[in-house]
Amino acid sequence: MQAKSKEKSTRLITFAVSHYCEKARWALERLNIPFIEEPHVPGFHWLFTLPTGGKSVPVLLTEAGTFTNSTDILHYLDTLAPTSYRLYPADPKLRREVENLEHLFDTVLGVSVRLWLYFYLLNSHKLMRKLWCDGVPPIESILFPIVFPPVRSFARKYYNITPHSADRSLNRIRRLFEKVNKLLESDGRSYLVGNCFSAADLTFACLVAPLLIPPEYAGKTLDLHEFPDEIALVHHELRESPAGAFVLRLFREERRTQLSLMEILGS
Structure with missing residues (x-):
């Protein structure tokens, strides 16, 4: 039951068309992390991003915190990845x-x-x-x-x-x-x-x-x-x-x- 709750808590606020949102989507799917994508029409998105502390999209909401741009999302996901799947080299x-x-x-x-x-x-x-x-x-x-x-x-x-x-x-x-x-x-x-x-x-x-x-x-x-x-x-x-x-x-x-x-x- 805890795992199911955790899956539901991972949300990605997006524009369906956004190439920056694809960065986050690709990184999440690459690590096989279940998430719920919530696309919005530009303009309406502020109703959902501003309360999280973000302005534009993507915004990733997790139990570990909220990440408000695609690069911050990639850095966070990299902390969860095994060595062979990391996007930032150790060197x-x-x-x-x-x-x-x-x-x-x-x-x-x-x-x-x-x-x-x-x-x-x-x-x-x-x-x-x-x-x-x-x-x-x-x-x-x-x-x-x-x-x-x-x-x-x-x-x-x-x-x-x-x-x-x-x-x-x-x-x-x-x-x-x-x-x-x-x-x-x-x-x-x-x-x-x-x-x-x-x-x-x-x-x-x-x-x-x-x-x-x-x-x-x-x-x-x-x-x-x-x-x-x-x-x-x-x-x-x-x-x-x-x-x-x-x-x-x-x-x-x-x-x-x-x-x-x-x-x-x-x-």
């Missing part, structure tokens, strides 16, 4: 490399992908309903037509979504893909840091997933034919790069990798 030098890349991807790549996609997608009430209303409480879906116009205006202002900022964001995405291309090609490495899957790999893969649309991506996305042509063109461009192939491989080989029962008992 201090390698750990710094992982954390530096994760910070770069969080603060530049993820932000740029979000801004660039929203520049095109916020124009469509129909597409945004599909992206924002998946799995949310019925009342939020019902009220979506009323709240979407002011939330869209807020998002454009808050994220500074303009033609100029969209162009700048796409340039930043391309530069970071070039950086990852060089890392991968420099010595034929399989992962960004060291010889093991790390938070750097997971973060890069998650934060570009809305553009590359890997089949294993668990966040809400659209079929390629639903995207505007500008997005479809960049989708094909990035998928054909070494970094794009790397992301697709990570999703294919690592996304559904989970701790076995024996590893759970052994930890």
Whole structure:
């Protein structure tokens, strides 16, 4: 009975569409940790995150405490992981490399992908309903037509979504893909840091997933034919790069990798 109660106490507050939420979701599922995901329409989420001390999503609520961003969630989950499943290397030098890349991807790549996609997608009430209303409480879906116009205006202002900022964001995405291309090609490495899957790999893969649309991506996305042509063109461009192939491989080989029962008992 205690185990069942503990499972129910682990909650993940999300936007279904958020690539930052996929970071947390992937890390939880990788460790086979049962959790309840609670997606909300942007704007409504404040009713659930602010009382926890968080602002945006993801927010993870556990018996051990509340964690209010994707990187804090990964650091917490790493304390629960057996050595072979840790996302941060024990070696201090390698750990710094992982954390530096994760910070770069969080603060530049993820932000740029979000801004660039929203520049095109916020124009469509129909597409945004599909992206924002998946799995949310019925009342939020019902009220979506009323709240979407002011939330869209807020998002454009808050994220500074303009033609100029969209162009700048796409340039930043391309530069970071070039950086990852060089890392991968420099010595034929399989992962960004060291010889093991790390938070750097997971973060890069998650934060570009809305553009590359890997089949294993668990966040809400659209079929390629639903995207505007500008997005479809960049989708094909990035998928054909070494970094794009790397992301697709990570999703294919690592996304559904989970701790076995024996590893759970052994930890």
